[in-house]
Structure formats: C-alpha cells, structure tokens
Amino acid sequence: MIRAVVLAAGKGTRMKSSRTKVLHELCGRPMLWYVLESLRSSGMDQVVVVVNDELNAEMAQFGVTAVVQRKQRGTGDAVRTALERLDSDPRGRIVVACGDMPLVQVETFASVVRALDASDGAVMALVSAAMPLPSNFGRVVRNGSQVERIVEVADATAEQLAIAEMNAGIYAFDEAALRDAVTKLRSDNAQGEYYLTDAVGYFVEAGKKVTAVTADHQHVLGINDRAELALARREMNERLCAAHMADGVTIVDPQTTYLEPELSIGADTVIYPNTAISRLSQVGSNCTIGPNSRLSNARLGDRVTVRESVISDSSVGDDAVIGPFAHLRGDAALGEGVRVGNFVEIKKARLAARVKAGHLAYLGDATIGEDTNVGAGTITCNFDGVRKNVTSIGRDVSIGSNTSLVAPVSLGDGSLTGAGSVVTHDVEPGERVAGNPARPLPKK
Ligand code: UD1
Numbered sequence: 198m199i200r201a202v203v204l205a206a207g208k209g210t211r212m213k214s215s216r217t218k219v220l221h222e223l224c225g226r227p228m229l230w231y232v233l234e235s236l237r238s239s240g241m242d243q244v245v246v247v248v249n250d251e252l253n254a255e256m257a258q259f260g261v262t263a264v265v266q267r268k269q270r271g272t273g274d275a276v277r278t279a280l281e282r283l284d285s286d287p288r289g290r291i292v293v294a295c296g297d298m299p300l301v302q303v304e305t306f307a308s309v310v311r312a313l314d315a316s317d318g319a320v321m322a323l324v325s326a327a328m329p330l331p332s333n334f335g336r337v338v339r340n341g342s343q344v345e346r347i348v349e350v351a352d353a354t355a356e357q358l359a360i361a362e363m364n365a366g367i368y369a370f371d372e373a374a375l376r377d378a379v380t381k382l383r384s385d386n387a388q389g390e391y392y393l394t395d396a397v398g399y400f401v402e403a404g405k406k407v408t409a410v411t412a413d414h415q416h417v418l419g420i421n422d423r424a425e426l427a428l429a430r431r432e433m434n435e436r437l438c439a440a441h442m443a444d445g446v447t448i449v450d451p452q453t454t455y456l457e458p459e460l461s462i463g464a465d466t467v468i469y470p471n472t473a474i475s476r477l478s479q480v481g482s483n484c485t486i487g488p489n490s491r492l493s494n495a496r497l498g499d500r501v502t503v504r505e506s507v508i509s510d511s512s513v514g515d516d517a518v519i520g521p522f523a524h525l526r527g528d529a530a531l532g533e534g535v536r537v538g539n540f541v542e543i544k545k546a547r548l549a550a551r552v553k554a555g556h557l558a559y560l561g562d563a564t565i566g567e568d569t570n571v572g573a574g575t576i577t578c579n580f581d582g583v584r585k586n587v588t589s590i591g592r593d594v595s596i597g598s599n600t601s602l603v604a605p606v607s608l609g610d611g612s613l614t615g616a617g618s619v620v621t622h623d624v625e626p627g628e629r630v631a632g633n634p635a636r637p638l639p640k641k
C-alpha cells in the first residue's frame with residue numbers, strides 16, 4: 198500500500214491573510230487542490246492532509262481524510278500525527294508532500310517513489326533541487342555521494358548555507374522506518390520544532406540508506422507570500438494554455454488569457470486577448486472568443502462568436518453571435534443562430550433559434566420563440582416591486598423599438614408592437630398593438 202501525507206497545518210503568516218495559506222487560489226482552485234490532484238493521479242491508495250482547526254472546517258470540498266494537528270510543533274510532529282490516524286502497514290510506503298506547492302507534478306511524486314524502490318535497502322528518498330538564492334530550503338549535506346543529513350537554514354553554518362543542493366520537502370519513506378523515526382525526533386534546534394528532516398541523519402546514523410532525486414526548481418516552488426502566489430499563477434496559467442493549444446485551440450496571447458483546470462474547449466476555437474474562462478465552462482469547436490470577454494460556467498456550442506461580452510451560468514447554441522457588449526447571466530439559454538449584442542442583458546430567459554436582440558435591451562424571466570425580432574430599447578418589466586413575473590413571447594414576433602413589456606404578459610405568434618409601446622395586456626397571435634398603454638391597431 199502507498200499512502201500520502203500532505204502537510205498543511207502551518208499558518209502561513211507571510212500571506213498576511215485571515216485565511217489559511219493553502220486555501221488561497223490560483224487559476225480558480227485552492228493551492229491544496231493542485232497538490233491533491235497530482236497525488237491522486239500518481240496512484241496513491243489514500244491521501245491524508247494534516248490541517249489546523251481553521252482549515253479542517255473547509256476540508257469537505259476536497260474529499261480526502263483530514264487530521265488535525267492542534268499545535269504546529271514542526272513537520273516531524275505533523276507526520277507523526279497523521280501516522281497515528283493510519284492503520285499500520287508494515288510493508289507500506291508513505292509519500293510526504295507540502296500543501297503549498299501547487300506546481301508539483303505527477304512525475305515528481307513518481308520519481309521519488311521510483312528512487313525509493315530502486316535503491317536497494319533505502320528507507321527514504323527525497324527530492325532535491327537547486328533553488329534560487331537566497332533560499333529558506335534546508336540544505337542537503339552529503340558525505341561523498343551519500344546523503345548524510347539535512348540542515349535547516351536556521352541551524353546552518355555559513356559553509357552549509359553555500360550548498361546548492363536543497364531539500365524540496367517531498368519524500369517517499371518505508372513506512373515502518375518512518376513510524377520509528379518520528380518517535381525519535383527531538384526539538385533541540387534553533388526553531389524548537391520537531392523537524393521531519395532530522396529523520397535523514399537518524400537513518401544514516403543507524404546504518405540505513407537515504408537516496409535523493411533531483412527536480413527542476415520550478416516544480417517545487419513553495420508559496421509563502423502573495424508575490425510567490427502571483428508567480429505560481431502565471432506558471433500554472435501557462436501550463437493550462439499550453440495544454441489547450443496542444444489540443445488544437447488557438448490562444449492569441451496566453452499571457453492575457455486566463456484559464457482554469459477542468460475546462461473543455463473544442464479544436465479550432467480562437468481565443469483573443471484579455472479573456473477569462475472559468476468555472477467548468479465548455480466551449481465548442483470553431484468558436485471565436487474575445488477579446489475582452491469573460492465566460493464563467495458557460496456552455497457554448499460550435500461556431501459561436503463572443504466579443505467583448507460576459508456570460509455566466511448560461512448556455513449558447515451553435516452559430517450564435519454574442520456581443521460586442523452583451524451580458525448573459527443567471528440561466529440564460531440561447532438557441533442556434535441567436536444574435537445579441539450592443540448593451541443587451543439577458544437573465545433567466547430562453548431565446549429560441551434565430552432570435553435577434555441587437556441593441557440596448559433587458560430580457561429577464563422571459564421565453565422568446567423562433568425568429569422573433571426584439572427592437573432596440575425593449576425592456577421586460579419583470580419586477581413589480583414584490584415578485585419577478587414572466588414574459589412569454591411567441592415566434593415571428595416583431596417588437597418595436599422602445600417597447601416596455603409589463604409582466605406578466607404574453608405576445609402571441611406573429612404579433613407586433615409599435616415603437617414606444619407599453620404592453621400591459623396579453624397580445625393575441627397576429628395582433629398588432631401600439632401606444633401607452635398598448636391598444637390593438639386596426640387590422641390591415
Ligand atoms: C521544510 C523543510 C525544509 C525544506 C522546506 C521545503 C523541515 C523541518 N524543513 O521547511 O528542509 O527545504 O520544507 O519547503 O521539514 N507544517 C505542518 N505542521 C507543522 C509545521 C509545518 O503541517 O507543525 C506544514 C506547513 O503547513 C508546510 C510544511 O509543513 O506546508 C512545511 O513547513 P514549514 O514550517 O514551512 O517548513 P519549512 O521551514 O518551509
């Protein structure tokens with residue numbers, strides 16, 4: 198059995214935040230989410246996160262076991278706390294990772310486990326990297342080619358600080374050896390903490406072997422403050438853009454295209470600059486999105502155009518053209534070939550195929566049938582001061598400019614309103630109305 202322990206109980210004081218560090222987000226997910234994703238993808242049988250009380254209250258979203266470490270007495274104490282909660286498996290292996298390293302990839306976990314398994318008699322493998330200086334990472338002290346111990350920066354001599362090989366804080370252990378080591382740690386060091394890293398010296402003195410694998414420092418950046426969070430966000434966003442480009446999406450400017458994990462974007466879709474796509478949005482193929490647009494939980498068909506517009510919690514059918522300057526929100530559902538733009542807001546409304554609302558309209562709590570034309574300045578007056586009321590508009594309706602539809606009201610198929618109409622009563626199919634309040638016009 199191979200299980201992972203993620204350390205995340207630290208306060209993260211350098212974030213200067215009222216929130217626990219690992220809950221801070223990059224590209225729409227908490228940093229801890231990324232670490233857990235990578236661990237899941239690397240085939241762990243179980244993942245346990247060591248948390249503080251505050252983080253514990255928010256762990257349900259992650260679907261993993263949380264173990265509370267009441268006092269942050271060091272990484273060694275954190276691992277011991279986790280192990281106390283896990284049934285012992287004498288032949289098991291334990292991977293230890295940090296919750297504040299969102300850029301860590303599956304390959305890093307895989308390589309440290311491989312190193313443990315490959316090295317005959319090794320009870321521990323660690324990931325080392327050459328971090329940019331100055332670095333707070335512990336230094337890996339070797340005796341010849343053998344890893345001998347790790348020295349924390351607070352305890353290091355000037356000579357040890359000059360060592361370029363540093364401890365990334367990611368390990369694979371023989372479980373039985375780790376269970377023994379965490380009971381032997383002492384806190385007589387500069388920080389008065391139980392250092393997990395002292396396990397290295399403990400093993401080596403006991404004649405056991407510790408091995409190391411190197412990783413690119415970019416993959417093991419820990420996030421301690423907001424500046425590092427911003428750098429990690431940029432790197433993560435580059436990865437997300439690269440993955441979609443590899444799948445056939447054109448991203449004109451990845452630096453100003455803001456993506457999240459778990460999006461689906463079809464091939465030959467082109468994304469123009471200054472565009473953010475978030476919250477599980479799905480975009481079909483051959484679409485044109487942006488510039489200056491925001492999609493949040495949006496579902497778009499194929500060949501959809503969205504320019505300078507905002508779409509949230511809404512869906513858009515094939516071949517529709519949205520924008521410039523449209524706002525779709527709160528369960529707007531647009532059919533095939535619909536055209537909306539130029540300061541049109543749509544909320545909780547169903548627009549059937551080929552409806553046009555080209556200019557300056559508010560359509561809320563409404564259904565609109567096929568091929569209906571909504572004139573400039575049309576408003577569904579859905580709110581009567583107490584409740585939201587529904588407007589239902591048939592197919593092939595012609596709504597004149599500056600029509601106010603005072604809901605609840607319905608307009609039959611093929612009906613017409615004159616410019617400036619204030620419609621307070623239902624309009625029959627084929628009927629033509631105008632005025633304030635709108636009255637039937639003579640039949641042609
Ligand atoms: C640790 C390593 C250091 C390594 C660095 C890499 C130790 C003693 N040092 O240092 O060699 O280079 O990570 O990032 O392990 N945590 C708990 N409970 C605690 C203390 C810490 O859960 O009581 C968690 C923190 O939330 C954090 C992780 O453990 O996610 C690392 O703790 P931190 O105190 O930041 O250790 P470093 O000083 O960074």
Ligand code: CA
Pocket residue numbers: 419421
């Ligand atoms: Ca740290």
